Amino acid sequence: MKTVSNILLLVAIILLVGCGKKDDPVPKNIFNTPSLADVSIKLDIDGVKLTNNSDNFTLFVEKERVVKNLFFRYEYERVTLIAPKASFTDINVIEGREYLYRFYAYNSVDQSYSKPTTKAVTYEIPVRIDNISAKIIGSTLCAEIGDMRGMDNVTFYINGKFVYEYNEGDKEHCVDIPSTIMIDFKAVPHRKGNEGVPYIKSFKRDPSDGLFPPQNIKVVQTASRSILSWDKLKGYDEYNVYVEKDGKQKLLATTVATIFSYSIPKGDECATLKLSSVKDGKESSLITVSICR
Secondary structure, three states: HHHHHHHHHHHHHHHHHHHHHOOOOOOOOOOOOHHHHHHHEEEOOEEEEEEEEOOOOOEEEEEEEEEEEEOEEEEEEEOOOEEOOOOOEEEOOOOOOEEEEEEEEOOOOOOOOOOOOEEEEOOOOEEEOOOEEEEEEEEEEEEEEEOOOOOOOOEEEEOEEEEEEEEOOOOOOEEEEEOOEEEEEEEEEEEOOOOOOOOEEEEEEEEOOOOOOOOOOEEEOOOOOEEEOOOOOOOEEEEEEEEEEOEEEEEEEOOOOOEEOOOOOOOOOOEEEEEEEEEOOOOOOOOOEEEEO
């Protein structure tokens, strides 16, 4: 009888050791977030960068690991908590190894957890661009990459807007640039679907060399009026302000000041204004500003 009891006790101990301690949060309620859209995962020079894109939920992050006991098995361990709109970089990674992350969103209002979302990531040190030239020629920006080894492609951005995908065999590529004094160029290399280390270069153009519309326009909305302001351009004489309605433009004012006040007509919720700069009697292109009550 004792022998049977001892065997049962031994089996119970083995099962307890095999099951191990669970790290899963214990939910009071279940809701359906997060989706993978709520979590950004990028390979960083220092590790795997995890970003919580939610405005409201704290993100619980767990990572799969091997447990060495009587049975080799996998379980999850807590890595970190990420506040809304915050990021965390997991530096405990090795190049070439796959890691499985599990995410829960936590709603502090009713103390509830979401259903889990998982994502597998193979860590590789992000690729970087070693040989690139970028320059402005007139109203275009031209860029060329001399060595594409290790990269699948490179995406070009100007002032935050995608303009071109550069591939192996491409030569110097030129794109038109916007009528802004500051031009920010970014080239992002890609390998196996992952973003590498961006190359960034900023250019500051001389406003006296061409015709530029007003720059850095800001809008302050008061109870009854919209107040527009912009940077003073060196060498420019005045600025024109138009209103556009039903496809037609009407000149509201020509001013030497860099500020303009406008009241949206009764019955309208929004208005479209267009501004230009004047230099030596020549008018620049128009820049559009939409304002609402």
